Amino acid sequence: MSSGLSWNLADDVRQMLVFHFMLNALRAGTIVAVVAGAVGYFMVLRRQAFAGHTLAVIGFPGAAGATWLGLSPVFGYFGICIAGALVIAALPSGGRANAGLGGYGEESAVIGTVQAFALACGFLFVSLYKGFLSGLNNLLFGTIIGVSDDQVLVLLIAGVGCLAMLMVLARPLLFSSVDGAVARARGVPVRVVAAGFLVLLGLAAAGTSQVTGSLLVFALLVAPAATAARLTARPALGLTLSVFIALVVTWAGETIAFFSPYPIGFWVSSLAFAAFLLATGFRAVSDRHGQRRSRASARPMGNRVAAGAV
Amino acid sequence: MTSSIGALNNLADRRLLAGGPLTGISNMLGHPFIQHALLAGTAIALLSGLVGYFVVLRGQVFAGDALSHVAYAGALAALAAGVDLRFGLFAATVVVGLALGLLGGRGAADDVVIGTTFAWVLGLGVFFLTLYTTHSSTDNGAANVNVLFGSIFGISAGDAATAAWIAAGLIVVVLLIGRPLLFASLDPSVASARGVPVRLLGPLFLAVVGATAAEASQAVGALLLFGLLAAPAAAAQRLTDQPWTGLALSAGLAVTAMWGGLTLAYAAPKLPASFAIMALATAEFGLAALASTALRRRVRRRHATPLPVTAPTTAG
Numbered sequence: 071m072s073s074g075l076s077w078n079l080a081d082d083v084r085q086m087l088v089f090h091f092m093l094n095a096l097r098a099g100t101i102v103a104v105v106a107g108a109v110g111y112f113m114v115l116r117r118q119a120f121a122g123h124t125l126a127v128i129g130f131p132g133a134a135g136a137t138w139l140g141l142s143p144v145f146g147y148f149g150i151c152i153a154g155a156l157v158i159a160a161l162p163s164g165g166r167a168n169a170g171l172g173g174y175g176e177e178s179a180v181i182g183t184v185q186a187f188a189l190a191c192g193f194l195f196v197s198l199y200k201g202f203l204s205g206l207n208n209l210l211f212g213t214i215i216g217v218s219d220d221q222v223l224v225l226l227i228a229g230v231g232c233l234a235m236l237m238v239l240a241r242p243l244l245f246s247s248v249d250g251a252v253a254r255a256r257g258v259p260v261r262v263v264a265a266g267f268l269v270l271l272g273l274a275a276a277g278t279s280q281v282t283g284s285l286l287v288f289a290l291l292v293a294p295a296a297t298a299a300r301l302t303a304r305p306a307l308g309l310t311l312s313v314f315i316a317l318v319v320t321w322a323g324e325t326i327a328f329f330s331p332y333p334i335g336f337w338v339s340s341l342a343f344a345a346f347l348l349a350t351g352f353r354a355v356s357d358r359h360g361q362r363r364s365r366a367s368a369r370p371m372g373n374r375v376a377a378g379a380v
Numbered sequence: 381m382t383s384s385i386g387a388l389n390n391l392a393d394r395r396l397l398a399g400g401p402l403t404g405i406s407n408m409l410g411h412p413f414i415q416h417a418l419l420a421g422t423a424i425a426l427l428s429g430l431v432g433y434f435v436v437l438r439g440q441v442f443a444g445d446a447l448s449h450v451a452y453a454g455a456l457a458a459l460a461a462g463v464d465l466r467f468g469l470f471a472a473t474v475v476v477g478l479a480l481g482l483l484g485g486r487g488a489a490d491d492v493v494i495g496t497t498f499a500w501v502l503g504l505g506v507f508f509l510t511l512y513t514t515h516s517s518t519d520n521g522a523a524n525v526n527v528l529f530g531s532i533f534g535i536s537a538g539d540a541a542t543a544a545w546i547a548a549g550l551i552v553v554v555l556l557i558g559r560p561l562l563f564a565s566l567d568p569s570v571a572s573a574r575g576v577p578v579r580l581l582g583p584l585f586l587a588v589v590g591a592t593a594a595e596a597s598q599a600v601g602a603l604l605l606f607g608l609l610a611a612p613a614a615a616a617q618r619l620t621d622q623p624w625t626g627l628a629l630s631a632g633l634a635v636t637a638m639w640g641g642l643t644l645a646y647a648a649p650k651l652p653a654s655f656a657i658m659a660l661a662t663a664e665f666g667l668a669a670l671a672s673t674a675l676r677r678r679v680r681r682r683h684a685t686p687l688p689v690t691a692p693t694t695a696g
C-alpha cells in the first residue's frame with residue numbers, strides 16, 4: 071500500500087483520497103467511531119466491557135456463516151450481534167450491570183466457553199467456504215480494503231438509528247447506570263433500559279468489528295471511552311471526549327495503515343492503547359500532585375498545632 | 381509444529397482414506413498422523429483438564445483469556461524472528477503467566493485495563509504476522525491459521541512426543557502442588573496461617589497455566605485453548621462439589637472431548653479438528669448444566685415436601 075509519503079500533509083491526504091476504497095474506509099470508520107465512542111462510554115460506565123467483547127466475538131461466526139451462505143457479511147454481523155444481545159438481555163443476570171468477566175469462576179467460565187465455541191463455529195464456516203481462508207484475517211483483525219458502498223450505507227443507517235435510540239435512552243440510562251436502585255424507585259424502567267442498551271451495544275459491536283475485526287473491538291469500543299473516563303468525571307464532556315478520541319484513533323489508524331505495510335488492526339489498537347496509557351499516566355501524576363498539594367496545605371497547620379503544643 | 385506442507389499432505393491423505401463415516405476404528409488407528417494426534421492430544425487434554433479445574437476454582441479464567449492472546453503474539457513473534465514457533469509460544473506464555481501472578485497479588489486489575497492491554501497484544505501479533513509475511517517467501521497463510529486454530533492432524537512424530545513429554549512433566553508438577561494449591565484456592569488465609577506458601581504458589585501456578593496454554597495452542601490453537609481450559613472444568617464443577625472427584629472428572633471430560641473430536645474430524649473430513657473438539661467440550665458443559673439444574677430441582681422438591689408438615693408446628 072506504500073505510495074510515497076511526503077511531508078506535505080495536504081498532498082498525502084489528497085493522494086489517499088484518490089482511491090475509492092480509502093474513501094469508503096474513512097466513511098465507514100467515521101460512522102463506526104462516532105457510534106463506538108458514544109455507546110462505549112455508557113458501556114464502560116455500566117461495566118459491561120466483556121459483554122461488548124462477547125457480542126463482537128460472536129459476530130465472527132455470523133459474518134463467516136453469512137459469507138458461506140452467499141450473503142453479505144454485513145447482515146451476518148448485525149443479525150447475530152442483535153440476536154446475541156437479546157439472548158444476554160433475557161438471561162437472568164443480563165439486567166445486572168456487571169454481566170462481565172468479573173472474575174467469578176462459574177460465570178466467566180461460561181462466557182469463555184461461549185466465546186471459544188463461537189470462534190470455533192466461525193472457523194468451521196470459514197473452512198467450509200473454500201478459498202475464503204485469506205479473508206479470515208480480515209474478519210478477525212480488520213481491513214481497510216473492501217468496504218463496499220452498500221456496506222457504508224448499511225453502517226450509516228444502523229449508526230443513525232443507534233444514535234437516535236441512544237439519545238432517547240441517554241437520560242434514564244445514565245440515571246440507572248449511576249444508581250440503579252434510586253432510578254428504579256423513581257419509576258425508570260431499569261430492565262427495559264438495560265435490554266435496549268444491550269441491543270445498542272450489539273449494533274455498536276457489529277459496526278466496530280467491520281473496521282477493527284472481531285478480535286480487536288476493544289480498541290474502539292472500550293479504550294477511547296476508558297481514556298475519556300480517566301480524564302473527566304463529567305458525563306457530557308466524557309461522552310464528547312470519547313467520540314473525539316475514537317475518531318482521531320480511527321482516522322490516524324486508517325491513514326497510517328494506508329501508507330505502511332502493517333494492517334489497520336495493529337495501528338488502531340496501538341494508538342488506542344497509547345492514548346489509554348497516556349491518560350492513565352496523566353491521571354496518576356495529577357492525583358499525586360493533588361495529594362501533595364493537599365498534604366502541603368495540611369502540613370503548616372499540623373506544624374502550627376505542634377508548635378502550639380510545645 | 382510441522383510445516384504447512386506436511387499438514388496439507390496429511391489433510392489430503394485423510395480425505396482419501398476416510399472412505400466414509402463407518403471406516404473402522406482400527407483402520408483409523410492405523411494412520412500415523414492419527415497416532416501422533418492421539419498421543420499429543422491425550423496428553424494435552426489431560427493437562428488442560430487438570431489445570432483448567434484449578435483455573436476455574438481460583439476464578440482466574442481471565443488469565444486464560446489473556447494468555448491465549450499472548451500465545452498468538454508470542455508464536456508469530458517467533459515466526460517473524462525465524463526461530464522455532466514453540467520457543468516463542470512457551471517463552472511468552474510462561475513469562476506473562478509469572479508476571480500476572482506476581483502483579484495480580486495487589487488487588488485485581490479491572491476488566492477495562494485487562495481487555496485493552498490484551499487487545500493491544502493481539503494487535504501486536506498481527507504486526508508480527510505482517511512482518512513474517514513480508515519477510516519470507518513461504519506460504520504462511522496456513523501458518524497463521526495453524527497458530528489461531530491449531531493443527532493437531534499436522535503434528536509430526538517428534539513434535540507429538542515432545543508435546544506429550546512436556547505435558548507429562550507439567551501434570552507431575554500439578555499433582556505435586558495439587559494439595560497445597562487446593563487448600564490455598566479454597567481458603568487462602570487459613571492456608572497461609574497453616575504454613576502453605578500461598579504467595580509462592582500463585583505465580584508458580586500461573587506459570588504452569590502459561591505452559592499449558594502453550595501446549596494447548598498446539599492442539600486447538602491460540603483462540604480456542606481458552607475453551608479447552610474452561611469448558612470441561614466448568615462441567616465438572618456443575619456435576620460435583622468434591623474437589624478431587626471434580627479434578628479427575630474435569631481431566632476425563634477433556635480427554636473424552638479430545639478423543640471424540642479427533643474421531644469426528646476423521647470421520648467427517650469437512651470438520652476441522654479443533655472445531656470438533658471444541659463443539660464436544662461445549663456439548664459436555666451444556667449437558668452438565670442441564671443435568672445439574674434438573675438434579676437441583678429434584679433435590680429442592682424433595683426438600684420442599686416436608687415443609688408444609690413442619691410449618692404448622694413451628695407456627696403453633
